[in-house]
Amino acid sequence: xxxxxxxxxxxxxxxxxxxxxxxxxxxxxxxxxxxxxxxxxxxxxxxxxxxxxxxxxxxxxxxxxxxxxxxxxxxxxxxxxxxxxxxxxxxxxxxxxxxxxxxxxxxxxxxxxxxxxxxxxxxxxxxxxxxxxxxxxxxxxxxxxxxxxxxxxxxxxxxxxxxxxxxxxxxxxxxxxxxxxxxxxxxxxxxxxxxxxxxxxxxxxxxxxxxxxxxxxxxxxxxxxxxxxxxxxxxxxxxxxxxxxxxxxxxxxxxxxxxxxxxxxxxxxxxxxxxxxxxxxxxxxxxxxxxxxxxxxxxxxxxxxxxxxxxxxxxxxxxxxxxxxxxxxxxxxxxxxxxxxxxxxxxxxxxxxxxxxxxxxxxxxxxxxxxxxxxxxxxxxxxxxxxxxxxxxxxxxxxxxxxxxxxxxxxxxxxxxxxxxxxxxxxxxxxxxxxxxxxxxxxxxxxxxxxxxxxxxxxxxxxxxxxxxxxxxxxxxxxxxxxxxxxxxxxxxxxxxxxxxxxxxxxxxxxxxxxxxxxxxxxxxxxxxxxxxxxxxxxxxxxxxxxxxxxxxxxxxxxxxxxxxxxxxxxxxxxxxxxxxxxxxxxxxxxxxxxxxxxxxxxxxxxxxxxxxxxxxxxxxxxxxxxxxxxxxxxxxxxxxxxxxxxxxxxxxxxxxxxx
Ligand code: TTP
Ligand code: CA
Ligand code: CA
Numbered sequence: 001x002x003x004x005x006x007x008x009x010x011x012x013x014x015x016x017x018x019x020x021x022x023x024x025x026x027x028x029x030x031x032x033x034x035x036x037x038x039x040x041x042x043x044x045x046x047x048x049x050x051x052x053x054x055x056x057x058x059x060x061x062x063x064x065x066x067x068x069x070x071x072x073x074x075x076x077x078x079x080x081x082x083x084x085x086x087x088x089x090x091x092x093x094x095x096x097x098x099x100x101x102x103x104x105x106x107x108x109x110x111x112x113x114x115x116x117x118x119x120x121x122x123x124x125x126x127x128x129x130x131x132x133x134x135x136x137x138x139x140x141x142x143x144x145x146x147x148x149x150x151x152x153x154x155x156x157x158x159x160x161x162x163x164x165x166x167x168x169x170x171x172x173x174x175x176x177x178x179x180x181x182x183x184x185x186x187x188x189x190x191x192x193x194x195x196x197x198x199x200x201x202x203x204x205x206x207x208x209x210x211x212x213x214x215x216x217x218x219x220x221x222x223x224x225x226x227x228x229x230x231x232x233x234x235x236x237x238x239x240x241x242x243x244x245x246x247x248x249x250x251x252x253x254x255x256x257x258x259x260x261x262x263x264x265x266x267x268x269x270x271x272x273x274x275x276x277x278x279x280x281x282x283x284x285x286x287x288x289x290x291x292x293x294x295x296x297x298x299x300x301x302x303x304x305x306x307x308x309x310x311x312x313x314x315x316x317x318x319x320x321x322x323x324x325x326x327x328x329x330x331x332x333x334x335x336x337x338x339x340x341x342x343x344x345x346x347x348x349x350x351x352x353x354x355x356x357x358x359x360x361x362x363x364x365x366x367x368x369x370x371x372x373x374x375x376x377x378x379x380x381x382x383x384x385x386x387x388x389x390x391x392x393x394x395x396x397x398x399x400x401x402x403x404x405x406x407x408x409x410x411x412x413x414x415x416x417x418x419x420x421x422x423x424x425x426x427x428x429x430x431x432x433x434x435x436x437x438x439x440x441x442x443x444x445x446x447x448x449x450x451x452x453x454x455x456x457x458x459x460x461x462x463x464x465x466x467x468x469x470x471x472x473x474x475x476x477x478x479x480x481x482x483x484x485x486x487x488x489x490x491x492x493x494x495x496x497x498x499x500x501x502x503x504x505x506x507x508x509x510x511x512x513x514x515x516x517x518x519x520x521x522x523x524x525x526x527x528x529x530x531x532x533x534x535x536x537x538x539x540x541x542x543x544x545x546x547x548x549x550x551x552x553x554x555x556x557x558x559x560x561x562x563x564x565x566x567x568x569x570x571x572x573x574x575x576x577x578x579x580x581x582x583x584x585x586x587x588x589x590x591x592x593x594x595x596x597x598x599x600x601x602x603x604x605x606x607x608x609x610x611x612x613x614x615x616x617x618x619x620x621x622x623x624x625x626x627x628x629x630x631x632x633x634x635x636x637x638x639x640x641x642x643x644x645x646x647x648x649x650x651x652x653x654x655x656x657x658x659x660x
Contacts, residue, residue: 042239049278052078364467374458409468
């Protein structure tokens with residue numbers, strides 16, 4: 001039977017069902033206020049294609065079809081799509097990659113050379129792992145430019161943009177779409193019948209939507225494709241138009257291609273952006289969600305890639321969403337606890353009410369290096385501390401430390417010797433302008449304190465971090481403070497709040513915890529409560545672990561934005577497959593024991609950093625603080641020391657696990 005809209009409208013049987021929208025006036029209104037429960041909500045996730053590789057291509061003016069990979073020591077950390085057609089992946093060494101594709105350009109990442117003041121692209125960097133440290137500054141810079149362009153593209157009062165990692169953002173387009181809907185469909189502006197907002201809207205006055213070249217996920221019920229669209233379809237279509245325009249703008253202005261997902265929430269949009277790559281966007285309409293999810297492994301969902309996902313697999317003995325859908329919520333709650341259970345139950349049904357969080361303030365910065373071979377004296381350590389300080393200071397300058405916009409309160413040094421880790425931290429003097437020399441002096445003095453304990457050499461890892469960021473003091477802002485308007489004025493309000501005596505206020509205010517599921521993730525993975533991780537500029541309190549890390553060797557991947565990252569190569573004598581070593585905390589697969597150790601160092605340093613930021617004395621789950629150090633003298637630097645005993649959590653990850 002033909003089912004044209006005309007036919008249905010004229011048929012009493014259909015007409016009765018379909019004359020009005022499934023959505024109410026009230027729900028339409030909730031779109032304007034970015035309500036996370038609005039059924040018309042539209043969220044987009046944009047992820048840059050082969051990001052570091054594209055950065056190098058743009059910088060070098062490389063032709064589009066030229067295979068190019070970004071090299072870090074002997075490994076590859078980003079591979080452009082032309083190079084991928086040769087079978088080159090992150091698992092390849094440079095040598096292997098060149099065999100697969102002799103015309104490959106392997107561009108080494110920029111490095112800080114021991115003793116130099118600034119990072120640079122050094123021709124011979126790959127052979128100097130001992131004296132160079134990776135700099136990701138060039139990529140951060142591009143990342144910032146892209147983010148700024150995306151923001152600028154959106155109406156100034158509608159910029160709900162969350163930076164989720166160095167190469168991805170979430171956009172909540174709801175407010176903007178609400179405006180466009182009212183413009184295009186003036187009938188929506190009419191008052192509801194009987195002035196009752198719970199009345200259903202009229203159906204959209206169009207029957208066919210033009211999705212252009214978007215990858216459209218099939219509907220749950222294929223036959224339903226012939227049905228008239230409802231307002232959620234129209235809203236998501238407008239969302240996909242906006243995203244298409246943004247992508248074109250990024251391409252045109254800055255030369256980058258990206259992929260995107262458009263859906264009703266963050267989880268789905270993120271899955272969407274990875275669905276078709278490169279340079280494509282995928283739309284997941286509400287009516288297509290079940291179909292989209294049903295054949296998927298739930299470990300692909302953000303937050304389920306790591307330890308939690310593994311727990312779910314072993315608890316319910318399945319990897320598929322389809323199987324999990326059969327399990328009653330009570331049973332899931334029983335096994336995983338109420339919060340996690342409910343979260344999982346909703347998630348596999350495509351339900352996710354998490355907010356797109358547009359705060360973009362950094363919470364901490366970390367600069368670190370794992371030494372192979374280890375370093376043996378304080379002079380060598382100083383050389384690295386100078387580089388760390390320069391690295392951190394250059395990022396502080398970008399954060400506006402010179403203008404006193406924001407400044408860190410504490411500095412922390414983490415040191416590893418053998419199985420033992422030590423950390424010292426101290427306050428950064430607040431009275432005077434913060435400069436690089438001050439950071440170096442503080443770092444050296446922390447180093448001296450650690451060294452004075454004896455038995456600290458050889459040292460296998462040093463990490464320097466600053467944290468406890470505070471907004472600048474209004475009184476110091478000079479005349480500029482009187483010449484502000486709009487958003488800036490709002491910013492100032494925050495600053496003056498922050499300058500009240502309780503120095504922790506801004507951080508505290510942001511630390512409004514969501515349900516305890518958030519805490520579960522915090523402990524579970526370095527990527528925190530979202531899939532994302534080490535977002536460098538967006539330190540979201542809900543994702544405490546996503547702070548600023550500029551690691552070295554294997555560690556730059558942590559800025560990538562993926563839960564299930566693979567490590568880069570660190571040694572030429574690699575025999576084990578990439579997943580031979582698993583991190584017990586986040587399930588990352590590491591290829592060598594050293595890489596795993598570096599990775600664990602990273603967790604450890606991040607944990608310490610967080611504890612410092614929270615001002616909590618304890619660190620029970622990961623370290624044992626010697627009793628003589630538990631009592632901290634007022635004003636004395638805090639000190640932490642731990643040894644990874646057999647009962648230590650970190651030790652577990654060192655066991656060798658075989659996965660295929
Ligand atoms: P991804 O977004 O995971 O990957 P990608 O942008 O290279 O490729 P895709 O087109 O599939 O999105 O990571 C972003 C950048 O982070 C990547 O270009 C390099 C860096 N990175 C690492 O350094 N190591 C890693 O293991 C991963 C996964 C990423
Ligand atoms: Ca990417
Ligand atoms: Ca990414």
